Amino acid sequence: MTMSSSNCKRRIVGAGVAFGALLVSMAAAANPVPWQMNLDKGVTSVSRQIWDLHMAALWVCVALGVIVFGAMFIAIIRFRRSKGAVAETWSHNTLLEIAWTVVPVLILIGLATPATILTREMYNATESQMTIKVTGYQWLWRYDYISYDGKPITKVPTVYSRLAWDSNDARQLDSGINPYSIKGADGSSDYLLNVTHPLVIPAGVKVRFLITGGDVIHGWWVPDFAAKRDAIPGIMNDTWAKVDKPGIYRGQCYVLCGQDHSAMPVVVKVLPRDQFNAWMAAQENAATLDKAARTAEVAPPTPAKG
Amino acid sequence: MTQPDANVYYVPHKSRWPIIATIGMFLFMVGLANWLNGRVTSGQIVFAIGALTIIGMMFGWFGNVIRESLKGTFNAQADTSFRMGMMWFIVSEIFFFAAFFGGLFYIRTFVVPWLGGLGDKGVLTNGYIWQGFSAAWPTNGPEAVGGSFIATSAWGIPLINTLLLLSSSITVTVAHHALRAGNRKRLIGFLGLTILLGATFLGLQAHEYWESYVHLNMTLHSGIYGATFYILTGFHGLHVTLGTIMLCVMWLRCVRGHFSRDHHFAFEAVSWYWHFVDVIWLCLFLFVYIL
Amino acid sequence: MSSTAQAIHHEDHHQSFFERWFMSTNHKDIGTLYLSFSFLMLFVGGSFAMLIRAELFEPGMQLMQPYFFNELTSMHGLVMIFGVIMPSFVGLANWMIPMQIGAPDMALPRLNNLSFWILPFAFVLLLSTFFMPGGAPAAGWTMYPPLVLQGGESIAFMIFAIHLMGISSILGSINIIATILNLRAPGLDLLKMPMFCWSWLITSFLVIAVMPVLAGAVTMMLFDRYFGTNFFNAAAGGDPVMYQHVFWFFGHPEVYIMILPAFGIISEIVPTFSRKPLFGYKAMVYAIACIAFLSFIVWSHHMFTVGMPLGAEVFFMYSTMLIAVPTGVKIFNWVTTMWKGSLSFEVPMLWAIAFIVLFSIGGFSGVMMALVPADFQYNQTYFIVSHFHYVLVGGALFSIIGAVYYWLPKWSGHMYSNFWSKVHFWSSAISVNVLFFPQHFLGLAGMPRRIPDYNVAFTDWNMVSSIGGFWFGATQLIFLGIVIHTVFFSRAKATSRVWEHAYGLEWTLPSPAPHHSFTVPPVVDDSKLAHGDVSH
């Protein structure tokens, strides 16, 4: 029994280490992958710095776990009455107690310092070259292009980004549609992570997102950007991202917003800058040529009283 | 009344009152909930039954304790338990009000300025959602919810009420000293005076509410100002009402001669409670009316 | 102060069933009521969790509509916190505190009965909402407006239920404070009390300070919903986030309300089976006090992503991380108590050891979440779900189960089956990790919490977690069996000391403990204190 109780310790510590080891190998994928165990490094300098901080904190915890559980595990092996251990009677050791008050403080300072610096960077949205307003509704995202390179954007139509219809059909109770059958262009499953119209932004540009809610509180989050803020009705939050790798990035609404909270994904299509400019020009023409495209869009429900 | 045995800590055996109390509370709340949800009559009936049960329970329970106390059941140690009980109950009440004060402070120091465009967050919030709204207090927000209103001035009824409550705190203390000194007439007189002051306070507050509703259009719906104003002053008024009722009970017990110079916990408990509502009012006067 | 309780002798000891259980003023009977009630609620909240895990077993909706899933999640949280963890700690306090300080009973016995009986009624109110138009509350146990205001009739019932629970636990805490401060046996100074009493004394202050704040928060919600106020409506000058600040000012101390008594329990069990005095008794007391104080200035770590000013983010990051220090002191002291002791591993000790490991794991993830930038990636994901189940299940719940195994012989006078109790332990200790450890991975992979359906990439770890969940749940049925067997059928008599090295006043009483613990205040022997002699 004591033998197995030592196994217990070993198993948990072991899990910790194995976990840590696996983390490193897993940290590359862009969208969630089966058996994923760790954060993605992401595609912004902020997301990568967060990843480093996360790993540092994790290893500190693993180390502390090994020390603490290890010590306990040794005690369990060595000081067993069944092995004739006789209890000593001391119950104080001032030096020791001071030590394990001070050392954790130092460790924490070690973690808090980079965290503070990084937090300040995340809060610094100055010199953003593009501004996009993001509004969460039950249950879709609305994107308004505000300005680009200091010039206000007027013609690019508002984007209403709701769950793609194939996912929507499949997610109904007993739909009989296999979620695995919902696949994106690249063949990977995008069930519940695909939308009718993604948000399109340029790569290598510092984009500032102004985030608010239309009815209840939602949360706009793209893990690979480490851009995340609550979308609160009547209050305007902001965050920013400078994506350096073109591609399609997926996230989800992370604040419980009612029945279809699980069905309002965030999909951002990041284009190389020139392609993006072309896309914008096309949008503006389309907007001026036929308004049909816009009126075809489903208008969002009118915001409910908070 | 007989003297308690110093080293018997009285442990009552089975009491029917707690379970009756809970049933009362339950009916009270079930009734209220149904009432709020539009089943008015049925709700009101259950609510009334619950309320009556609670009132009856209080008579029963406290009557029970009073009888025991007159029998000299409670020694000094039991008295201490009661004191601690009342003291910590009042502390919890303070924290109940703290929640509303905290909300008020947060709204006034952060939210309203943000809506009005102060600070980074304010620039965005005001610039993109509430253009043209400028921070002010009192306010009913960018959409002027509840329509334009006038806030009551601190220097009218509120000031009078402050003086009333302050003096009532003094009178109740005088009464207490009289009780200690065994001066019955003084005790009954000043306790009665305290009750009068409390009642007057309530009358004036009722009038103030009426004024606000009818002439100043300052209602529960008057945006955040109306909301914070009525929840704070309202719950305080409720506590004053309870306090006054308790004072009345104490007055009756004094007339009946229930209290001795050194054995009158109930009286002290009520006076503590009275001082507590007084202090809360001072905070209200400062933070809700003056500032 | 000396005190005897002759008054109770004229109580007839053959009361009717109704008199004994519904009109009781006896701390043991009321303690039993509390514990039975929370055990029942564990199964209620647990079955909700089983449904949650079943729906999350694979992608796609198989069992329920999304809205009902949200109802389950919200009610699971509310039931487990207010119906399981808090009442069972109060039940333990009722049973043990008078016995540990040599008191005749709780200081205010009738109030004690009131505190308990409020609870069942509160939960009738809360659970009845499942059958109402609009269904049960479905905005999470945190009940954030504006979403919660969209709920149906249930809102009023939920709010009143919470008022009742608040009253119940406030009255309970007042009683505990009065008992500990006023009814200690002569010579039992505060700093000679068992750690369990200390932990509850400090917890009571937390309860008295924060339950009213929760009441205030939901009262504002009630007014917004039914009386047309605009506390949480920016258009009227209010702010939904104001609710969050008030709620978490309650909410964070609340989580320590759910762990400090656990610290007390572990500090009782570990020295007993290490046959060695608790290491650094005073430091343990100060650590608890320190944690309690800090818990009032960390609440916004639940709101790092709501868009607080930079200064606030940083302040709450520091204050939150600071809590790791006093908590660490406790962990280290327990381990050092075992060091050079003479350890044996009876069932309570096994739960205590598991507690130390699992709680620390939960604590570590807590510290990771305290780092603002990192929390931006963890916030509202399964990483958090994993964190708080490690501290709440592996922490609070494990300590409660350990306490039951530690004191049940004293309560019932019977020993439980050694074999089955060990099966229960090992099955729980393993399955709880299968259940909750993978949720770390899901969170890091980006799976938000409070969702009934997810992308297929999340399937595998969810399956593992669900299997662990059913396993852990089924295992608790063993616990039920053991308790019933010990109380009603077990033949094995328990000695009055029960555990070889168990010290403290409760062990001087026969097992089962007599209906009235100390009618005459006991003589306190400093060399026989629960934590050993502190004089040298």
Ligand code: HEA
């Ligand atoms: C019993 C309940 C309990 C306990 C004890 C804790 C303990 C802690 N919690 Fe936890 N927490 C919850 C219950 C609890 N929590 C719940 C229910 C939620 C979710 C609420 C919701 O949203 O629904 C939550 C959420 C939560 C969040 C919000 C996450 C988010 O929503 O984004 C954060 C962030 O900082 C946090 C931090 C902490 C920290 C730092 C501790 C610390 O107290 C932990 C301290 C312990 C240790 C650190 C381990 C032992 C120490 C050592 C071995 C010493 C050396 C260690 C170091 C130097 C690091 N918790």
Ligand code: HEA
């Ligand atoms: C306080 C204590 C506590 C406890 C003990 C538990 C126990 C459990 N919790 Fe709990 N949980 C919370 C507090 C707690 N939880 C809170 C506060 C939340 C947040 C809610 C919110 O987001 O608002 C939450 C949320 C939560 C979620 C996230 C839901 C979501 O985000 O949508 C999940 C998902 O797996 C979960 C699972 C479990 C499981 C499997 C257990 C198991 O440990 C339960 C084991 C017990 C039993 C199963 C009962 C006994 C056995 C039976 C009933 C017999 C029948 C069983 C079988 C036949 C197998 N919990």
Ligand code: CUA
């Ligand atoms: Cu929108 Cu969750």
Ligand SMILES: [Cu+2]
């Ligand atoms: Cu917290």
